[in-house]
Amino acid sequence: MSGAGGRARTSRLWLAFLLAPGLVVMTMFVVWPLLSAFRYAFYGFHGLVPAGFVGLANFRDVLFAAPFSAMTLRAFEHNLIVFAALMAGQNGLAYLIAFALLKTLPGHRLHQVIIFLPVVLSAVIVGFLWQLFLNPLFGLVNQALLLAGIQGPPWLGDSTTALGSLIFTNAWHWIGFPALIFLAGMQRISRETLEAARLDGANDRALLRRIIWPLVAPSTTIVVVLTFIGSFNWFELPYIMTGLNGDPGGATDVLGLYFYRTAFGGVSSGLQDFGHGSALAVLMFLFIASVSAIVLRVLRRREIEA
Amino acid sequence: MAERGERAKNALIQLLLAANAVVMLYPLLVMLLSAFKSNGEIFANPFALPAAPNLDNLRHIWGETNFVGYLANSLMVTTASVGGIVVFATMAAYALARYPFRFSAAVFLFFLSGLMVPLKLAIIPLFIEFDVLHLVDTRLGLVLIYIAMGLPSAVFIMTGFLRTLPGELEESGRIEGASEARIMLSIMLPLARPAMIIAAIQNAVPIWNDFFFPLVFITSDARKTLPQGLTVFMGEYNTDWGVLFAGLTLSALPITLVYIALSRQFIAGMTQGAVK
Amino acid sequence: MRSSRIGGMMLAAASLWGMASASARAGDITFWTWRQEDRAAFAELFADFTKANPDIHVKFEAFAPANYNTIVSAALAAGHGGDVLGVRAYGGLEQLATAGYLKPLDAKTVPELANLPAEALAAESVRADHRVYAVAFASQTLGLLINKDIFAKAGVTPPTDWAGFLAACAKLKAAGVIPIANGTATGWMDEVMAGIFTGPFLGNGFMQDVVAGRATFADPRYVAALGHLLELRPFMPPGYTGIDYPTAQQLFLSGRAAMFAGGSFEIANFRKQNPKLALDFIAPPAPKAGEPQYVSKFFDGGYAVNAKSAHGADALKLVRWMGTTAYADKFSSLLGNISPIKGVTISDPLLAKVAKLNEVSVPYVMAVYFRYETPTGSELLQNGLQRMMAGSETPAQLGAEVTAGIAKYYKPFQKK
Numbered sequence: 001m002s003g004a005g006g007r008a009r010t011s012r013l014w015l016a017f018l019l020a021p022g023l024v025v026m027t028m029f030v031v032w033p034l035l036s037a038f039r040y041a042f043y044g045f046h047g048l049v050p051a052g053f054v055g056l057a058n059f060r061d062v063l064f065a066a067p068f069s070a071m072t073l074r075a076f077e078h079n080l081i082v083f084a085a086l087m088a089g090q091n092g093l094a095y096l097i098a099f100a101l102l103k104t105l106p107g108h109r110l111h112q113v114i115i116f117l118p119v120v121l122s123a124v125i126v127g128f129l130w131q132l133f134l135n136p137l138f139g140l141v142n143q144a145l146l147l148a149g150i151q152g153p154p155w156l157g158d159s160t161t162a163l164g165s166l167i168f169t170n171a172w173h174w175i176g177f178p179a180l181i182f183l184a185g186m187q188r189i190s191r192e193t194l195e196a197a198r199l200d201g202a203n204d205r206a207l208l209r210r211i212i213w214p215l216v217a218p219s220t221t222i223v224v225v226l227t228f229i230g231s232f233n234w235f236e237l238p239y240i241m242t243g244l245n246g247d248p249g250g251a252t253d254v255l256g257l258y259f260y261r262t263a264f265g266g267v268s269s270g271l272q273d274f275g276h277g278s279a280l281a282v283l284m285f286l287f288i289a290s291v292s293a294i295v296l297r298v299l300r301r302r303e304i305e306a
Numbered sequence: 307m308a309e310r311g312e313r314a315k316n317a318l319i320q321l322l323l324a325a326n327a328v329v330m331l332y333p334l335l336v337m338l339l340s341a342f343k344s345n346g347e348i349f350a351n352p353f354a355l356p357a358a359p360n361l362d363n364l365r366h367i368w369g370e371t372n373f374v375g376y377l378a379n380s381l382m383v384t385t386a387s388v389g390g391i392v393v394f395a396t397m398a399a400y401a402l403a404r405y406p407f408r409f410s411a412a413v414f415l416f417f418l419s420g421l422m423v424p425l426k427l428a429i430i431p432l433f434i435e436f437d438v439l440h441l442v443d444t445r446l447g448l449v450l451i452y453i454a455m456g457l458p459s460a461v462f463i464m465t466g467f468l469r470t471l472p473g474e475l476e477e478s479g480r481i482e483g484a485s486e487a488r489i490m491l492s493i494m495l496p497l498a499r500p501a502m503i504i505a506a507i508q509n510a511v512p513i514w515n516d517f518f519f520p521l522v523f524i525t526s527d528a529r530k531t532l533p534q535g536l537t538v539f540m541g542e543y544n545t546d547w548g549v550l551f552a553g554l555t556l557s558a559l560p561i562t563l564v565y566i567a568l569s570r571q572f573i574a575g576m577t578q579g580a581v582k
Numbered sequence: 583m584r585s586s587r588i589g590g591m592m593l594a595a596a597s598l599w600g601m602a603s604a605s606a607r608a609g610d611i612t613f614w615t616w617r618q619e620d621r622a623a624f625a626e627l628f629a630d631f632t633k634a635n636p637d638i639h640v641k642f643e644a645f646a647p648a649n650y651n652t653i654v655s656a657a658l659a660a661g662h663g664g665d666v667l668g669v670r671a672y673g674g675l676e677q678l679a680t681a682g683y684l685k686p687l688d689a690k691t692v693p694e695l696a697n698l699p700a701e702a703l704a705a706e707s708v709r710a711d712h713r714v715y716a717v718a719f720a721s722q723t724l725g726l727l728i729n730k731d732i733f734a735k736a737g738v739t740p741p742t743d744w745a746g747f748l749a750a751c752a753k754l755k756a757a758g759v760i761p762i763a764n765g766t767a768t769g770w771m772d773e774v775m776a777g778i779f780t781g782p783f784l785g786n787g788f789m790q791d792v793v794a795g796r797a798t799f800a801d802p803r804y805v806a807a808l809g810h811l812l813e814l815r816p817f818m819p820p821g822y823t824g825i826d827y828p829t830a831q832q833l834f835l836s837g838r839a840a841m842f843a844g845g846s847f848e849i850a851n852f853r854k855q856n857p858k859l860a861l862d863f864i865a866p867p868a869p870k871a872g873e874p875q876y877v878s879k880f881f882d883g884g885y886a887v888n889a890k891s892a893h894g895a896d897a898l899k900l901v902r903w904m905g906t907t908a909y910a911d912k913f914s915s916l917l918g919n920i921s922p923i924k925g926v927t928i929s930d931p932l933l934a935k936v937a938k939l940n941e942v943s944v945p946y947v948m949a950v951y952f953r954y955e956t957p958t959g960s961e962l963l964q965n966g967l968q969r970m971m972a973g974s975e976t977p978a979q980l981g982a983e984v985t986a987g988i989a990k991y992y993k994p995f996q997k998k
Contacts, residue, residue: 019413442656545828
């Protein structure tokens with residue numbers, strides 16, 4: 001130690017040493033690319049090279065010019081459906097499962113391990129597995145229905161069932177995650193609160209709606225925001241199960257697939273279009289960021305009120 | 307009366323939970339069993355046990371595809387990324403948690419800004435950047451992206467944890483004349499191990515399972531990761547379901563085994579990371 | 583200061599790793615393709631090449647077809663990639679070539695170009711300057727693959743006109759087999775199937791009108807041809823909207839279906855998967871008896887030289903060899919594909935038959951003319967066909983939709 005000045009210098013170097021790697025990696029691979037995405041959206045492209053400022057033309061094309069505008073809107077609607085269905089189906093069921101597990105009946109620990117097992121598997125494995133199961137002729141699902149005398153539909157090939165089949169697969173894959181987040185929230189509620197409510201004559205239903213629901217608000221916030229971001233980033237599952245075009249006839253096309261196809265080219269043609277792709281990415285980013293921010297703010301306020 | 311009603315209700319709940327467990331496990335069981343069946347058997351008797359356990363499918367995947375190579379790549383990429391995340395995040399978090407400095411709050415916010423960013427949307431600029439840096443089709447490229455993606459939440463968790471450690475330990479170290487690095491490495495960090503494990507598991511699973519970034523960046527078969535490699539042999543053997551199920555089973559096996567052994571840490575790591 | 587130094591070091595390390603992975607032993611060149619199933623045949627072909635050029639060894643690398651375009655452009659942009667590349671013809675080639683990733687070929691560097699017919703050269707050229715960038719490797723013919731045993735057992739002879747075709751389908755169905763294996767769940771197969779059955783109804787007159795800008799896809803001739811596809815629905819597998827390409831192959835290979843509307847590229851694969859299959863390839867039915875039974879034809883792709891290849895001379899040697907009849911003969915016999923090289927000997931009788939069918943052909947229209955800009959004719963048609971076959975869209979709507987989409991960049995369609 002050579003006095004206070006030396007100490008300050010070492011400490012400044014020491015701080016820089018600690019912070020630099022993280023800051024450099026974040027800047028190079030998160031912040032810079034995100035900022036560049038905004039810039040590229042205003043350019044036309046020649047292959048991988050920006051070729052001239054085009055103003056808002058890319059945005060105008062993907063939002064208002066046929067046939068792109070119809071594809072954008074269709075994909076966006078599908079994302080909305082996915083979000084709503086996952087909230088109601090997957091997360092609603094997860095909430096009930098969490099409550100059932102809170103009762104600590106025999107086997108509840110094993111059940112936690114079981115419902116969380118698909119969560120650790122890759123969407124690629126889950127997608128392929130269910131694609132095989134949902135095959136109209138040889139798949140497990142329709143073979144089982146056939147035993148009951150029912151001719152099942154071609155789940156992934158019929159435009160009325162395809163998106164629903166993907167949503168079901170997603171719920172099967174992920175349900176353990178919201179369930180255990182809800183469970184963790186419920187376990188933080190003190191025993192006394194629950195006992196007191198019971199003594200007041202509250203049955204399970206009243207308990208779930210009036211006591212637990214407000215008190216797991218922090219868990220709900222996390223589940224809603226993560227489901228929202230996940231739904232609008234949906235890519236792997238539809239890519240594996242119904243292909244890059246969102247077959248059949250675009251019935252499962254979502255923004256993630258549409259963005260990828262626009263940027264890197266579809267199956268039949270490898271034509272890249274980075275300008276329109278960037279414009280789509282920027283719109284998606286702004287939408288996801290602003291909605292999550294609003295949702296987060298509203299739900300956090302609710303947590304405090306509760 | 308009430309006691310009996312309660313017991314009946316619990317029995318019903320138990321039954322529903324059991325049904326749910328079947329829905330979760332049965333598909334995986336069929337996947338496992340079908341890996342030991344021939345193609346004809348799968349089509350003729352989808353629900354039956356394999357007539358005679360047939361190892362041809364597994365042998366096929368193991369011997370005639372690059373499965374082992376994909377597995378090795380996934381291991382390398384995941385280990386390097388998780389290692390990088392934990393080391394870099396702990397370093398940054400240590401600076402943020404244990405030293406007051408002028409831009410501390412701003413730096414913390416800078417890290418947090420990456421928290422819920424869908425980095426997939428920045429794939430075009432990343433692609434161009436990788437092109438310039440010669441990182442396309444390299445495992446290092448993947449590792450750098452994964453580190454960048456994992457840092458925000460890891461910094462968040464580690465900073466929160468390191469702040470709770472008492473200052474006296476540090477002070478006594480300083481009084482004994484230990485260097486700052488010594489204090490960090492041998493006094494403070496051993497205490498931070500639980501938080502480091504959470505940060506590691508929370509990142510290891512999504513990195514191990516990631517498909518998007520390899521899909522875009524990795525082109526050589528020799529550098530493909532397991533989820534990406536899976537699409538290769540699913541395409542190559544698309545009419546032989548026995549081989550397909552064997553491929554799925556083998557691909558799911560490593561992480562399933564680790565999960566069964568460490569289920570408590572996995573669940574804690576993945577859900578706590580989200581809740582905090 | 584410190585942070586920039588660390589950043590610099592990381593960059594240096596990064597580029598070193600990147601470079602290291604791109605370099606290879608001298609005399610080793612790599613060949614890239616999307617045709618994963620060709621591995622064994624190319625081991626033999628490249629062994630021949632190495633016999634003639636003892637110091638050059640070729641490594642075969644294959645990628646999933648769905649990602650191949652992305653992978654190749656990514657790798658080429660980064661300055662690596664195979665030394666010799668399988669590239670798709672038409673629009674796929676043009677984008678890679680105009681970006682400067684491929685080495686232009688001419689009579690001086692590759693004298694073997696003289697062995698190729700004009701339409702094969704056109705498929706591998708950039709439209710603007712007519713420079714050739716690849717040696718075409720195969721022409722693909724789209725028609726009907728049939729199981730002769732099933733036809734014989736049901737007492738059906740392969741039909742030649744549309745009415746006869748529908749009658750044959752009805753008879754096959756009554757005999758308890760699925761007449762047509764195809765489903766509609768895989769987009770590109772829908773385009774193939776549509777190409778096969780509409781071809782004879784359209785003929786070359788319509789194709790020329792479209793190319794000259796005299797007709798669009800909303801033309802009554804095209805809409806009527808699409809309408810005939812709907813008549814096939816009762817003869818496709820149950821739940822055909824959910825039958826994907828592998829499942830359709832499975833149905834045909836296992837003898838559950840009598841016909842498979844597909845390309846000549848299936849022949850080798852089908853024979854390998856079921857050697858006992860009594861396979862035949864016939865042209866699709868003509869509108870009326872005695873009229874021409876047009877098959878659809880296009881060039882699959884070609885072999886190009888990576889412009890940034892570190893082994894340019896060796897790569898060029900390989901591509902030149904791939905333009906010789908020695909290569910073409912062996913390629914055709916090993917892979918069951920029809921090489922466009924003039925003077926190729928096709929020993930396999932079935933393949934020789936397909937080559938003969940090629941004499942009465944129409945271009946596979948979207949691939950040949952409308953895969954140069956987005957939205958491509960193919961993606962518009964594929965999406966719409968799935969809806970049309972599912973019954974949620976009429977042929978007229980589909981024709982109008984495809985026309986409107988292409989009109990985005992194709993001037994002659996804009997006025998109509």
